[in-house]
Amino acid sequence: MGEAIAFYVLAALILGFAVLVVSTRNTVHSVLYLVLNFLAVAALYVMLTAQFLAVIQVLVYAGGIVVLYLFVVMLVNLKRPPEDHSAPQRKSWVGAGLGLLVLGELGGIVAYGRLAPAVSPMQNTDLAINNVERVGMLLYTDYLIPFEVASILLLVAMVGAIILAKREL
Amino acid sequence: MLLSAALFIIGVVGVMIRRNIIVIFMSIELILNAVNINLIAFSYQLQNGIGQVFAIFVIAVAAAEAAVGLGIILAFYRNKETINIDEMTVMRW
Numbered sequence: 001m002g003e004a005i006a007f008y009v010l011a012a013l014i015l016g017f018a019v020l021v022v023s024t025r026n027t028v029h030s031v032l033y034l035v036l037n038f039l040a041v042a043a044l045y046v047m048l049t050a051q052f053l054a055v056i057q058v059l060v061y062a063g064g065i066v067v068l069y070l071f072v073v074m075l076v077n078l079k080r081p082p083e084d085h086s087a088p089q090r091k092s093w094v095g096a097g098l099g100l101l102v103l104g105e106l107g108g109i110v111a112y113g114r115l116a117p118a119v120s121p122m123q124n125t126d127l128a129i130n131n132v133e134r135v136g137m138l139l140y141t142d143y144l145i146p147f148e149v150a151s152i153l154l155l156v157a158m159v160g161a162i163i164l165a166k167r168e169l
Numbered sequence: 170m171l172l173s174a175a176l177f178i179i180g181v182v183g184v185m186i187r188r189n190i191i192v193i194f195m196s197i198e199l200i201l202n203a204v205n206i207n208l209i210a211f212s213y214q215l216q217n218g219i220g221q222v223f224a225i226f227v228i229a230v231a232a233a234e235a236a237v238g239l240g241i242i243l244a245f246y247r248n249k250e251t252i253n254i255d256e257m258t259v260m261r262w
Contacts, residue, residue, distance in 0.1 A: 018199050027191055034195050041202055048213040050221050053205075053228075060228050065198065065235045072239045073191055076246045134218045135225070143222050150229040157233030164240030 006047060013040040031069050038062045052132045194238055201231045 017037035024030045038061040045054035139147055205224045212220025 021195055021199065022192070030192055030195060034198065037199070038202070041206065044206065045209055048209050050209045050212065050224070053209060053221055053224050056225065056228060057205075060232055061198070061202075065232060068235055068239055069191065069195065072242060075243065076191070131221075135221050138218045138222045139225065142219075146226060150226055153233050154229060157236050161236040161240035164237070164244045 003047070007044075010040055010044045010047070013037075014044065027073050028070070031066060031073060034069070035062050035066050038066070049131060052135050190242055194235065194242075198231060198235065201227055 014037060017033045017040060020033040021030050021037060024033060038057060042054040042057040042062070045051070045057060205227055208220040208224045208227070212218065212224075
């Protein structure tokens with residue numbers, strides 16, 4: 001019961017901060033709401049027995065990516081007038097329509113899932129107790145090649161970002 | 170699942186309706202987060218660690234994407250002095 005209450009509180013926090021991220025006028029505030037959103041998601045990960053992922057989320061997202069965003073906002077966005085909402089090419093109804101379309105599709109999936117028998121969560125808590133060990137074992141045995149490819153991807157992205165951000169190409 | 174779906178939809182709508190490219194990038198991060206929540210929820214439901222491994226990969230790719238994307242934004246801003254995507258028509262023919 002307490003777990004359900006915690007889940008709903010976290011869900012409300014996540015969704016509320018997500019709405020604020022998208023709807024706030026000030027980009028800096030938007031980034032700060034994004035931090036809070038990521039922290040709430042990390043708490044949700046802990047509830048879902050993914051402690052390692054929660055730590056990674058806080059370090060990489062709330063620590064790294066958000067600082068990157070703040071740097072760019074500070075470099076780019078100073079003294080800008082607020083967004084012009086009467087621009088002639090704005091097609092926000094297209095966005096809203098597509099959002100509704102996706103919403104309908106997901107609603108269909110949920111309705112379909114209600115018909116199917118629900119899978120009850122198994123009460124094996126091995127993943128909760130030895131979380132880092134289990135994930136590390138999988139990562140370095142079955143998923144070793146994707147892991148190395150991901151490292152190469154990060155290296156390429158780092159080099160690419162440095163080259164793009166150089167003064168003269 | 171519903172939480173993940175709702176977060177995904179907020180991200181999609183954010184991509185569609187905002188005209189500030191930085192906010193659009195943040196919406197993309199929201200979408201990736203929704204995917205991660207889904208992966209981890211299934212990992213919990215099935216007591217299988219593979220979902221968490223994939224979530225790690227998603228986070229790595231998101232970090233790479235953010236770095237490169239923000240580099241592109243900076244380079245573009247230096248040339249055009251704008252971050253409004255309605256004015257980003259260099260690639261349009």
